[in-house]
Amino acid sequence: MTVAPTENTQAPAAPADRDELRRRIDVLGIEAQLTSDELAVRDTARRFVDERIRPNIAQWYEDARFPVEIVPELGRLGLLGMHLDGYGCPGRSAVEYGLVGMELEAGDSGLRTFVSVQGSLAMSAIHKFGSEEQKQQYLPGMARGEIIGCFGLTEPKAGSDPAGMVTYARRDGDHWIISGEKRWIGLASIAQLAIIWAKTDEGLRGFIVPTDTPGFTARVLEPKLSMRASVQCEIELDEVRIPDSLRLPEATGYRGPFSCLNEARYGIMWGALGAARDCLEEVLAYTSERRQFGTPIAAFQLTQRRLVEMQLELQKGLLVALHTGRLKDAGTLDPVQISVGKLNNVRAAIEIARDARAMLGGNGITLDYSPLRHANNLESVRTYEGTDEVHTLILGRALTGHAAFS
Structure with missing residues (x-):
C-alpha cells in the first residue's frame, strides 16, 4: 500500500524549517552546553535521518518492514557499538551516543532500537564479558554492520523477573546443550548470532549462539500495533549444542x-x-x-x-x-x-x-x-x-x- 498525502493537510516541516523550530524549542540554550565533537556526531546522525529515514519511514511502518539495507550504512557512519573502545568500535562518549540515539528515534523508535540491541546489548555483552578471541572474532564485523546480533533474556513467563527464567544450559563434556524459550527478542530473525542467557548448575551464564545452529528457531511476532518498522521475535532453543568456547567467560550471575x-x-x-x-x-x-x-x-x-x-x-x-x-x-x-x-x-x-x-x-x-x-x-x-x-x-x-x- 502506498502512503499518499491526505487532503487538507499541511506538509511536515522541511529540514531547514526544523532547524528554526529546534532553535525556538531550545529555550534554555542546552545546545550551547555541547562540545564541537558532540555537535558534529549529532549532526551526522541528524543528516542520516533527514536523508534516509524521514522520506521512507511511513512506508516502512505501513509495510511492517525493518529496512535491513541501512545496517551497513549505520556501520559506515560509526553508529554501531559507538560507545565501545577497540575492536573496530568508534569509542565515542556516552553523551555522543545519547545524542545519536535522540536523532535516530526522532526518525523512528524501531531504528534507534536496532542500534541499541546491536551495540548496547549484543556487542556490550561480548565487549564486557567475552574472551579476547570472541572480541576479535565478532566485534569488528558487528561494528561494520556485517554481523547482526540479538540479546535473549526475556522469556514468555519471565519479563520483569529474570530470576523466573527457565531456559537451561547443561554441560556435556566440552559442550553446552541449551533448551528453552525467549520472547520479545529484537532482531532475532535477521541476526547471525544471539547472546543467550540461561541457568546452569553453576548459576546464570551467557552464551554466544550462532543462529544457524541446529535447534535454534526464531519466529517473527506479528501483527503488531507498535514498532512496526522493527523486528521482534520469539526464540525456541531445542537442545542447541555449542562448544564451551562460545560461553562468555566473564559473565557470572545476573550482573x-x-x-x-x-x-x-x-x-x-x-x-x-x-x-x-x-x-x-x-x-x-x-x-x-x-x-x-x-x-x-x-x-x-x-x-x-x-x-x-x-x-x-x-x-x-x-x-x-x-x-x-x-x-x-x-x-x-x-x-x-x-x-x-x-x-x-x-x-x-x-x-x-x-x-x-x-x-x-x-x-x-x-x-x-x-x-x-x-x-x-x-x-x-x-x-x-x-x-x-x-x-x-x-x-x-x-x-x-x-x-x-x-
Whole structure:
C-alpha cells in the first residue's frame, strides 16, 4: 500500500524549517552546553535521518518492514557499538551516543532500537564479558554492520523477573546443550548470532549462539500495533549444542545481563526525547500554518499552553539526559540514576506524542504526520528494559531502603 498525502493537510516541516523550530524549542540554550565533537556526531546522525529515514519511514511502518539495507550504512557512519573502545568500535562518549540515539528515534523508535540491541546489548555483552578471541572474532564485523546480533533474556513467563527464567544450559563434556524459550527478542530473525542467557548448575551464564545452529528457531511476532518498522521475535532453543568456547567467560550471575540492560536504558532516556521533539516540531509547524476562524491555531491561548507544556517537559528531560551522560562519562554514574531518566523521559515523551496527535485533529491519525506513530512506538519503549513500575521500585528502594519487588 502506498502512503499518499491526505487532503487538507499541511506538509511536515522541511529540514531547514526544523532547524528554526529546534532553535525556538531550545529555550534554555542546552545546545550551547555541547562540545564541537558532540555537535558534529549529532549532526551526522541528524543528516542520516533527514536523508534516509524521514522520506521512507511511513512506508516502512505501513509495510511492517525493518529496512535491513541501512545496517551497513549505520556501520559506515560509526553508529554501531559507538560507545565501545577497540575492536573496530568508534569509542565515542556516552553523551555522543545519547545524542545519536535522540536523532535516530526522532526518525523512528524501531531504528534507534536496532542500534541499541546491536551495540548496547549484543556487542556490550561480548565487549564486557567475552574472551579476547570472541572480541576479535565478532566485534569488528558487528561494528561494520556485517554481523547482526540479538540479546535473549526475556522469556514468555519471565519479563520483569529474570530470576523466573527457565531456559537451561547443561554441560556435556566440552559442550553446552541449551533448551528453552525467549520472547520479545529484537532482531532475532535477521541476526547471525544471539547472546543467550540461561541457568546452569553453576548459576546464570551467557552464551554466544550462532543462529544457524541446529535447534535454534526464531519466529517473527506479528501483527503488531507498535514498532512496526522493527523486528521482534520469539526464540525456541531445542537442545542447541555449542562448544564451551562460545560461553562468555566473564559473565557470572545476573550482573551480566543487568549491566547490558543499563547500557540500553541509558540510551532510551535520550531516544525517547527524540521522538518527543519530532512530535513537537511537527505540531508547532502545523499549528503555525493551520488556520481556523481566520486565525492560525498557534495564536490561540489554549494551543500555546499545550505547546509550552510540551516544550518544558522536553527541555527538562534533556537536562536529565545530559547530566546523566556527563556522570557516565566521568565514571561516577549510579545505575539508580539511569532509572530516573528512563522513567521520567519516556513517560513525558508519550504524553507529548499523544497531545501532539490530538492537536493535529483528524489529520493526526494518518501516516502523513509522526505523532501517532511515535505514540504507538513509545508504548513499547515504555515497556521494554524495565516498565514504569520496575523503575519506580528501583527508585523506591534507593529512597526508602526497602525492597518492594516481592
